[in-house]
Amino acid sequence: MEWWGYLILVLLVVVIAVGAVFAVQARRRSGGVISLDNSEKKGGSGS
Amino acid sequence: MRAREIMKRPVVTLAGEDIAEIKDIVYAGEAGEVAGFTLNGRGLFAGPLKTALPWSAVHGLGRDAVMVTGEDVLEERTAVVERSARSGAGGDVLGSRVLTDSGTYLGEIVEVILSVGERADVVGYEIDSSEALGKDGRKVLIPLPDALSVSGEALMVPAAAVEFVTDDLSGFGAAVDAFRARLRENEGSASQAPGGTA
Amino acid sequence: MRISEADGRKVVSTSTATTIAKVAGFAVDPSTQQVVALHLKKTDGDADTVLWSALTAFGVDAVTVPGPEVFVVAEGETAVLLDKHHSVKGKRVLTEGGDDLGKVEDLEFDAETGSVTLLITKTEEIAGKRLTGVGSYAVVVRHA
Numbered sequence: 001m002e003w004w005g006y007l008i009l010v011l012l013v014v015v016i017a018v019g020a021v022f023a024v025q026a027r028r029r030s031g032g033v034i035s036l037d038n039s040e041k042k043g044g045s046g047s
Numbered sequence: 048m049r050a051r052e053i054m055k056r057p058v059v060t061l062a063g064e065d066i067a068e069i070k071d072i073v074y075a076g077e078a079g080e081v082a083g084f085t086l087n088g089r090g091l092f093a094g095p096l097k098t099a100l101p102w103s104a105v106h107g108l109g110r111d112a113v114m115v116t117g118e119d120v121l122e123e124r125t126a127v128v129e130r131s132a133r134s135g136a137g138g139d140v141l142g143s144r145v146l147t148d149s150g151t152y153l154g155e156i157v158e159v160i161l162s163v164g165e166r167a168d169v170v171g172y173e174i175d176s177s178e179a180l181g182k183d184g185r186k187v188l189i190p191l192p193d194a195l196s197v198s199g200e201a202l203m204v205p206a207a208a209v210e211f212v213t214d215d216l217s218g219f220g221a222a223v224d225a226f227r228a229r230l231r232e233n234e235g236s237a238s239q240a241p242g243g244t245a
Numbered sequence: 246m247r248i249s250e251a252d253g254r255k256v257v258s259t260s261t262a263t264t265i266a267k268v269a270g271f272a273v274d275p276s277t278q279q280v281v282a283l284h285l286k287k288t289d290g291d292a293d294t295v296l297w298s299a300l301t302a303f304g305v306d307a308v309t310v311p312g313p314e315v316f317v318v319a320e321g322e323t324a325v326l327l328d329k330h331h332s333v334k335g336k337r338v339l340t341e342g343g344d345d346l347g348k349v350e351d352l353e354f355d356a357e358t359g360s361v362t363l364l365i366t367k368t369e370e371i372a373g374k375r376l377t378g379v380g381s382y383a384v385v386v387r388h389a
Contacts, residue, residue: 034138034139063384106341
């Protein structure tokens with residue numbers, strides 16, 4: 001393989017790595033509508 | 048309002064600093080009362096925060112931001128939400144199935160409808176309707192009683208809810224009130240029926 | 246007086262009648278709804294700030310001061326209010342209820358007292374006394 005072949009490989013790896021980080025972060029940050037069992041909820045009528 | 052619209056909104060102090068972003072909307076499973084929100088940090092690479100925002104600390108919930116008096120109102124995440132089981136009676140209800148108490152499958156939850164005032168309560172689900180509703184699989188809004196119930200992996204609604212299904216959010220508040228009035232009527236007449244064994 | 250017209254105005258010393266600086270920015274204190282200091286450019290030396298209280302007058306053609314001795318290096322609260330994260334122009338305006346009213350296009354203040362009279366966005370004119378917070382993300386205003 002020519003030198004530029006290796007360069008492309010490296011770039012591809014970098015792109016995939018960055019993509020993976022974004023994907024992981026997006027999953028960690030994704031939210032939902034969470035229902036709790038009453039028995040699990042702590043704290044009472046605070047305020 | 049639709050609960051999912053609140054997700055990703057910035058949490059801003061009255062001093063004008065954005066301290067977080069809304070991640071999950073958390074509500075007490077049975078009463079349907081919103082307990083608060085879990086948070087993500089601001090910025091592309093910030094992960095979930097260890098603090099959470101209890102409903103009592105919300106100063107204003109608007110179209111573009113959730114306002115708080117200051118960063119000090121945030122609490123430990125565990126004070127607002129315990130890690131809840133992924134299956135059974137806890138966890139994310141989006142994608143969960145809705146059944147009537149007479150066993151009819153109504154559809155999957157795609158959105159949760161809140162009534163917001165001093166308190167915020169879950170009053171309805173928006174579901175991808177099943178054939179049973181005869182709406183061609185369109186999304187519809189289904190009202191919920193005061194007390195919500197779960198059964199295993201599905202969320203249950205009284206069979207009468209089917210009569211109050213609508214696709215118009217602006218009229219949904221009225222549908223919820225009418226539905227709950229019907230439930231009270233049903234209860235009333237049931238208790239007047241000649242009793243059997245206690 | 247509006248920020249849009251006053252930006253860039255020359256600052257003249259009353260003792261020498263020469264221009265000793267130009268207005269480059271405005272520090273607005275939300276707790277008093279006042280312009281409390283001006284950021285300056287083209288000064289001789291490090292001092293790049295003048296407190297409102299040190300001005301002789303904020304006129305239509307020039308801002309007058311006794312002389313360059315009243316220029317200071319911004320510190321503490323004033324420095325915070327002057328840093329670019331807190332500059333009011335272009336910042337989104339949020340009500341205390343969480344609704345966006347647009348970006349700050351201009352700000353009107355009383356040239357004699359420094360009191361903020363109006364916050365101006367594309368669609369709204371907001372009374373200065375509604376100003377509650379000036380932060381790095383937004384300007385927050387109370388309900389009317």
